[in-house]
Amino acid sequence: MILSKSCEYAIRAAVYIAYKSHKNEKAGIAEIADAIGSPMHFTAKILQDLSRRRLLSSVKGPHGGFYVEDDRSLYLLDIIRAVDGNDLFSACVLGLKQCSDAQPCPLHEQMLPIRNQLLIEFGKKSVNELVRDFEQKKYFLK
């Protein structure tokens, strides 16, 4: 799998949160988990982590919840890196420690353009863009 389950939840939750923020509403964790079909407490942990990393914002208490400051500057790549790290874009596909541009594994060259493409697609895809698609009911989050 390209992304971990945590990362999938993170992205889907971020889209839903941004969607709510668009309507000037915050999203509670129960609502989020329900909306994206994910385990609530597990999702909470992930979002709390994204909150700590300032990719999302949150407030406690009544009328509290998660929200995004600016979904235009929140890109999938940021979420992926925060949750799964950078391995998808840098770790050797064969698991060889020595593998590098200088001492490449036999798949290194072939993987480069693929990884770049992943970087490009995830890097240019903003949460805002996904929200617009979602608002037009182009897809579901679960």
Add this chain to the structure above:
Amino acid sequence: MILSKSCEYAIRAAVYIAYKSHKNEKAGIAEIADAIGSPMHFTAKILQDLSRRRLLSSVKGPHGGFYVEDDRSLYLLDIIRAVDGNDLFSACVLGLKQCSDAQPCPLHEQMLPIRNQLLIEFGKKSVNELVRDFEQKKYFLK
């Protein structure tokens, strides 16, 4: 990570086994694990599975070990599918169950060419090709 650890071991082991087969020798599991820097018994399980699936061959007893019938017809894609399944090439990147060509997720279109590229690269890369590189000491297996 693109491939599981099991799958990484599988590919590296297959290359080493094919390399030995090239020299008309069989490879024992202790030797293989040593050559590719992997946990021996764990690697054994993986290879036994590949053996059952006829991607590799093996014989027990003295002068036994693993070998390949024809490394020219053994492609990385076969190994990857045997070990990790087809999810890398088909499962929705956001983990959405409903996602399909007919009802695509917002990343579906962008992922298609990337997945195709992966299919192409893994599909055209034979173990034999990696063995030739390995014999020319172009890279190491650990």
Add this chain to the structure above:
DNA sequence: TTAATAAAAGATAAATTTGTCCTTTATTAA
């Protein structure tokens, strides 16, 4: 100021992946 609310945090557990060890079975060579 208090009660209600909701995220944060902590502890625990289930599931999966990865890794280890021991016994059994098949094969070979002597």
Add this chain to the structure above:
DNA sequence: TTAATAAAGGACAAATTTATCTTTTATTAA
């Protein structure tokens, strides 16, 4: 035919990922 060898198979354990539940802390509205 026997002893040695090496894969096959089974049971178990560690590590990681995924998931659940409870308590604590911060915030808000009344």
